[in-house]
Amino acid sequence: MKTKTPLLKVDSVGIHFGGLKAVSDVNVELYPGELVGLIGPNGAGKTTFFNLLTGVYVPTEGTISLEGEDLKKRPPYKITQKGISRTFQNIRLFSELSVIDNVKVAYHSLSKHSILSSIFRMPSHFKGEKEMDEKAIEFLKIFNLDQYKDEKAKNLPYGKQRRLEIARALAANPKLLLLDEPAAGMNPQETHELMNLIALIREKFDLTVLLIEHDMPLVMGVCERIYVLDHGQLIAQGQPEEIRNNPKVIEAYLGEEVS
Numbered sequence: 001m002k003t004k005t006p007l008l009k010v011d012s013v014g015i016h017f018g019g020l021k022a023v024s025d026v027n028v029e030l031y032p033g034e035l036v037g038l039i040g041p042n043g044a045g046k047t048t049f050f051n052l053l054t055g056v057y058v059p060t061e062g063t064i065s066l067e068g069e070d071l072k073k074r075p076p077y078k079i080t081q082k083g084i085s086r087t088f089q090n091i092r093l094f095s096e097l098s099v100i101d102n103v104k105v106a107y108h109s110l111s112k113h114s115i116l117s118s119i120f121r122m123p124s125h126f127k128g129e130k131e132m133d134e135k136a137i138e139f140l141k142i143f144n145l146d147q148y149k150d151e152k153a154k155n156l157p158y159g160k161q162r163r164l165e166i167a168r169a170l171a172a173n174p175k176l177l178l179l180d181e182p183a184a185g186m187n188p189q190e191t192h193e194l195m196n197l198i199a200l201i202r203e204k205f206d207l208t209v210l211l212i213e214h215d216m217p218l219v220m221g222v223c224e225r226i227y228v229l230d231h232g233q234l235i236a237q238g239q240p241e242e243i244r245n246n247p248k249v250i251e252a253y254l255g256e257e258v259s
């Protein structure tokens, strides 16, 4: 699966908040098509790392590049346009908007239709709108959410809201999809379905996926490689089996289960 050129290259990246090194000297390379896990105990710096990749935070040290292009100091929306999409640990949907509108919002920013044509409802807008509806329904079908398209997002059960978040992230047409604890709060059946779904969308959309997850069976079962953060530093990387047996990882998780 590995090609010579990484899709994402993170070189000695760090960020300090006052005296706290939330992320320090982290090196990560993701190759096209990989499904990679990012794990670590609470407060290890995982979400901060996602915030660095998506431009929410600017690194105080190091560089991040996507397909060889430096992302430093680009605002989050530019980084989304370049090809990095994410979901959040706490669901962030437009709760009062319909399910379909939540998806459409994501690719509005990428669409070629001007704001003017939207405001004045010109014919090109309608053509665009129809195309958008069709495309949004395609996404919703993949996530088995098309029958809820006109429901308000807030009325969906929790597991479906989580799936809708992923559908919305995908609608931005990413090359790299970052999932922050996608199975949080899901029951075992939903988690199992989600695992299959992640594997399926990776294939279907030719994606690279980086996944933060506390559910170890999920990470170990679905990821090909895993990075482990502890106190802001990478303490291990490798295949699930290596990670499971790595003494540093076991020590970091002392008191927590890693199997």
Ligand SMILES: Nc1ncnc2c1ncn2[C@@H]1O[C@H](COP(=O)(O)OP(=O)(O)OP(=O)(O)O)[C@@H](O)[C@H]1O
Pocket: 017, 020, 022, 040, 041, 042, 043, 044, 045, 046, 047, 048, 049, 089
């Ligand atoms: N904006 C900020 N200002 C100050 N400290 C911050 C900020 N963002 C994160 N931190 C700190 O950085 C550290 C890493 O937090 P982060 O949320 O990235 O950990 P995490 O691995 O995602 O944890 P969890 O698994 O609990 O979600 C924590 O000590 C956190 O308090």
